[in-house]
Amino acid sequence: MNLKIAVVPGDGIGPDIVAQAIRVLDKVCQLNNHSVSYETVLAGGAAIDKVGVSLPPETLEVCKKSDAVLLGAVGGPKWDKVESSNRPEKALLGLRSGLGLFCNLRPAILYKQLKSACPLRSDIIGDGLDIMVVRELTGGIYFGKKGKSEDGNEAYDIMSYTRPEIERIARKAFEIAQKRNGKVTSVDKANVLETSRLWRATTEEVKKDYPDCSLDHLYVDNASMQLVRNPHQFDVILTENMFGDILSDEASMITGSIGMLPSASLREDSFGMYEPIHGSAPDIAGLDIANPIATILSIAMMLRYTFSLAKEADSVEAAVYQALEDGYRTPDIYTDGMIKVGTVGMGDAIVERIK
Numbered sequence: 001m002n003l004k005i006a007v008v009p010g011d012g013i014g015p016d017i018v019a020q021a022i023r024v025l026d027k028v029c030q031l032n033n034h035s036v037s038y039e040t041v042l043a044g045g046a047a048i049d050k051v052g053v054s055l056p057p058e059t060l061e062v063c064k065k066s067d068a069v070l071l072g073a074v075g076g077p078k079w080d081k082v083e084s085s086n087r088p089e090k091a092l093l094g095l096r097s098g099l100g101l102f103c104n105l106r107p108a109i110l111y112k113q114l115k116s117a118c119p120l121r122s123d124i125i126g127d128g129l130d131i132m133v134v135r136e137l138t139g140g141i142y143f144g145k146k147g148k149s150e151d152g153n154e155a156y157d158i159m160s161y162t163r164p165e166i167e168r169i170a171r172k173a174f175e176i177a178q179k180r181n182g183k184v185t186s187v188d189k190a191n192v193l194e195t196s197r198l199w200r201a202t203t204e205e206v207k208k209d210y211p212d213c214s215l216d217h218l219y220v221d222n223a224s225m226q227l228v229r230n231p232h233q234f235d236v237i238l239t240e241n242m243f244g245d246i247l248s249d250e251a252s253m254i255t256g257s258i259g260m261l262p263s264a265s266l267r268e269d270s271f272g273m274y275e276p277i278h279g280s281a282p283d284i285a286g287l288d289i290a291n292p293i294a295t296i297l298s299i300a301m302m303l304r305y306t307f308s309l310a311k312e313a314d315s316v317e318a319a320v321y322q323a324l325e326d327g328y329r330t331p332d333i334y335t336d337g338m339i340k341v342g343t344v345g346m347g348d349a350i351v352e353r354i355k
């Protein structure tokens, strides 16, 4: 197979973690006789610095012509004063909407080797954690009309959802739940928000087509508390854009670190964009200490979802598992007695273990 990948390294730790993910993809392709080609494009602060705009049109064009996109992260304090319509984060939103990626999958899995890096008590975490967050990605408040009054004393961001937008993401959540434990928890704020009432009613409608699944609803404030009180009650969490953004960062910490969580941003066909859930981590950029595992596991998701290469995806996940089993830890997941490595060292450990 020929894999045509657009690469968007972005800012901060983005280029460093993407470099390790590419080494992993190269190795897995080499061992399985696939050819892989990369086209690296600019987005975010790096694009502002080079060409003045955070999402150059050719970046979107190159991404559209590829089979899949690998993205690091964008943003950082250097660009915090840039006009809002040209901020680095706006490029990410532009890629998601421009590529039609409405479905964001964020699996939160606690590897057994990282139980001691999990901040929850061992009696709460028990055997581990395996939750799939299904987040709507191209609607809601991140994409609503926004503005400021002339005197700068008032600002607004509008949250809106249409029934079809909710329906298509709900269907994805139920389809995923059918392959798991069949339990969907929809998270909203239906006691306050009109969008959430439409969300709740629509998910109930969609549920009728999936009699083999259960559906329950939680308000987002309660859901964020339940995640740390008893994470085992969750199988698939279905939620809108902003709530999914926040809850997935919370879920990631239960797995030991935000540096562990990959993501796939999908549409109806096989195309997808793959990125860690974390940001550009400016506080550790350039120090060779960022955890590349979230990005490497995003490669496994790419192999599985875009290329239907399950064996190759399994081998990436197995290599991560083995590197952890053999004691390799970046500082964010380090505990006493383990082997402390940096970004490149963790990349080395994983690449060596791909079979």
Ligand SMILES: NC(=O)C1=CN([C@@H]2O[C@H](COP(=O)(O)OP(=O)(O)OC[C@H]3O[C@@H](n4cnc5c(N)ncnc54)[C@H](O)[C@@H]3O)[C@@H](O)[C@H]2O)C=CC1
Binding pocket: 013, 072, 073, 074, 075, 076, 077, 089, 092, 257, 258, 259, 275, 276, 277, 278, 279, 280, 281, 282, 283, 284, 289, 290, 291, 292, 294, 332
């Ligand atoms: N997908 C993206 O491109 C995202 C971009 N951002 C942007 O990133 C910048 C920084 O945002 P923050 O709120 O600080 O979130 P962040 O996710 O970049 O960092 C939060 C904390 O987690 C740590 N961290 C993140 N990734 C890590 C990794 N792989 N290994 C070890 N530690 C890691 C950081 O050092 C920091 O202490 C901002 O400009 C923000 O807008 C934020 C989230 C997503």
Ligand SMILES: CC(C)CC(=O)C(=O)O
Binding pocket: 089, 090, 092, 093, 245, 277, 278
């Ligand atoms: C940077 C934002 C646009 C999004 C975000 O934080 C995320 O998708 O995790």
Ligand SMILES: [Mg+2]
Binding pocket: 245, 246, 249, 277, 278
């Ligand atoms: Mg986020």
